[in-house]
Amino acid sequence: MTAVAESTVHDTSQIPAPEGSLTVTVKIQRFNPEIDDEPHWESYDVPALPTDRVLNLLMNIKNYVDGTLSFRRSCAHGICGSDAMQINGINRLACKVLVKDLLAKKGKQTTITVAPIKGLPTMKDLYVDMEPFFEAYRAVKPYLIAYGNEPTRERIQSAADRERFDDTTKCILCACCTSSCPVYWADGSYFGPAAIVNAHRFIFDSRDEASEERLDILNDAEGVWRCRTTFNCTDACPRGIQVTKAIQEVKRALLFKRV
């Protein structure tokens, strides 16, 4: 079964409906570059338990209704960061959103809309080209840089020094933040929140010696000064990283020449 007209009713009777399940409508933005000129919406009425994750519903649709439905997912437990998508208009990991949190008021039909994340080219269905995202990530040199002779023992760091950048070590590079940023949508040359978060992780690491290099990169026209503090990134982060705060800390480091 390939892409069909929007009005088609999909046969979802093959999906096993466990006891206690209810029917929800999953409205997915579909796009097949070999057939479609532009994306369109398709709806699937599927059985769902309140404890199901949105990813379960997508897997059921893929396994029992339409095998061509494309999306990324790997660990399915909110660690790998593969299944970032726009769920009900908000960037989330499909494996961390439970159906019970999306249910409509009593007696009303629940509709869950699922679309690819914005600002990155959609390749197929919910699957986007992540290369611009990773290009910005690589550009901030997200690895330890230390000069001089290699130490013969571990690089020691105090608990307080480690705490300084603890928040930004949590990033799983899912692109929820970057693809929720209006400045990133408008012009793809902005580094985006995720790249700045990963720069922050090394800029404020006492063992790293290239803070200045990274600050220089982020001081450029496409760097932190394009941030408008809309807080979309902080709201979107599935790991609860205070992304906007991290960006502000980089701005402050640039402003006062102090890390």
Add this chain to the structure above:
Amino acid sequence: MADSTSALALDKPRSPRRPAARRNNFELYSWVFMRISGLALVVLVLGHLFIMNILDGGVHRINFAFVAGRWSSPFWQFWDLSMLWLAQLHGGNGLRTIIDDYARKDNTRFWLKMLLYVAMAVILVLGTLVVFTFDPDIPAS
């Protein structure tokens, strides 16, 4: 695949796509300027509005003599001049970032910015000229 961007990316997989950083503090200074000028403008503009529209009789007492009387004092000249410069640069810089965000082509971006800079320059020069060369004794013609 119909997508042409992926074909282009494969041409030179390792070519750098981001121009090297320019390593200057222009964006930093313009960001700081926006904060400071914004604070100053809150005082200047609200004070201006209060004097012009609310204080004794408000807008009804404004005429040539009123303006001439105000500009005979260097304090009000300085107030109006700094308001002019700060508002122009603050607003111009804001529009510059908006153009950077929303213009899709480099050409559009360039011409919109040129239009903006020319407009800013004309208003700044004209306004400054008026504040400094204002002559209350214009002969009635």
